[in-house]
Amino acid sequence: xxxxxxxxxxxxxxxxxxxxxxxxxxxxxxxxxxxxxxxxxxxxxxxxxxxxxxxx
Amino acid sequence: xxxxxxxxxxxxxxxxxxxxxxxxxxxxxxxxxxxxxxxxxxxxxxxxxxxxxxxxxxxxxxxxxxxxxxxxxxxxxxxxxxxxxxxxxxxxxxxxxxxxxxxxxxxxxxxxxxxxxxxxxxxxxxxxxxxxxxxxxxxxxxxxxxxxxxxxxxxxx
Numbered sequence: 001x002x003x004x005x006x007x008x009x010x011x012x013x014x015x016x017x018x019x020x021x022x023x024x025x026x027x028x029x030x031x032x033x034x035x036x037x038x039x040x041x042x043x044x045x046x047x048x049x050x051x052x053x054x055x056x
Numbered sequence: 057x058x059x060x061x062x063x064x065x066x067x068x069x070x071x072x073x074x075x076x077x078x079x080x081x082x083x084x085x086x087x088x089x090x091x092x093x094x095x096x097x098x099x100x101x102x103x104x105x106x107x108x109x110x111x112x113x114x115x116x117x118x119x120x121x122x123x124x125x126x127x128x129x130x131x132x133x134x135x136x137x138x139x140x141x142x143x144x145x146x147x148x149x150x151x152x153x154x155x156x157x158x159x160x161x162x163x164x165x166x167x168x169x170x171x172x173x174x175x176x177x178x179x180x181x182x183x184x185x186x187x188x189x190x191x192x193x194x195x196x197x198x199x200x201x202x203x204x205x206x207x208x209x210x211x212x213x
Contacts, residue, residue: 001166006121006169009117010173013110013113013117014110014176016106016110017110017111017180017184026102
């Protein structure tokens with residue numbers, strides 16, 4: 001399994017659990033799941049690029 | 057203003073005669089043994105199922121990635137904390153120990169991901185148990201899954 005696949009898997013599994021903890025109602029939970037998933041992936045990829053560029 | 061305060065106060069009181077009033081510790085214990093079971097016992101079946109599947113899959117993938125179930129070594133505090141966090145997965149942890157899984161393979165490329173999945177599964181279940189406590193004591197506004205499903209349905213329409 002690649003690192004990126006592991007990241008996607010982690011984000012996909014943790015996001016719905018956070019959504020159920022932090023939001024009431026399935027519509028709000030679905031929106032939060034999508035937001036959390038994209039945030040996990042976006043921040044990881046962004047930080048990865050920062051480390052790559054900073055590391056030369 | 058006073059009316060809003062009264063409403064907020066009333067919401068935080070356990071409902072008289074409701075099952076939430078019976079024993080919050082029971083729901084916490086159920087949730088600690090099987091992730092999501094506390095919520096299911098509180099009547100929030102959909103929410104409990106999400107927790108069971110999410111935490112269960114995190115744990116299973118963690119084992120599959122050759123992550124390690126850390127031993128309890130007092131001499132290594134970080135290892136001890138990691139082991140305690142992993143124990144939060146309850147039945148999954150016990151089953152893996154009984155089956156001899158979770159030895160871990162530090163040479164595997166996914167080893168670090170594996171134990172991160174295992175630790176997060178345990179810690180996430182601890183949050184879920186605290187959530188069950190909040191619902192059972194009335195500290196968190198409880199909307200049952202049937203109402204939530206209806207809300208989702210009306211939003212879709």
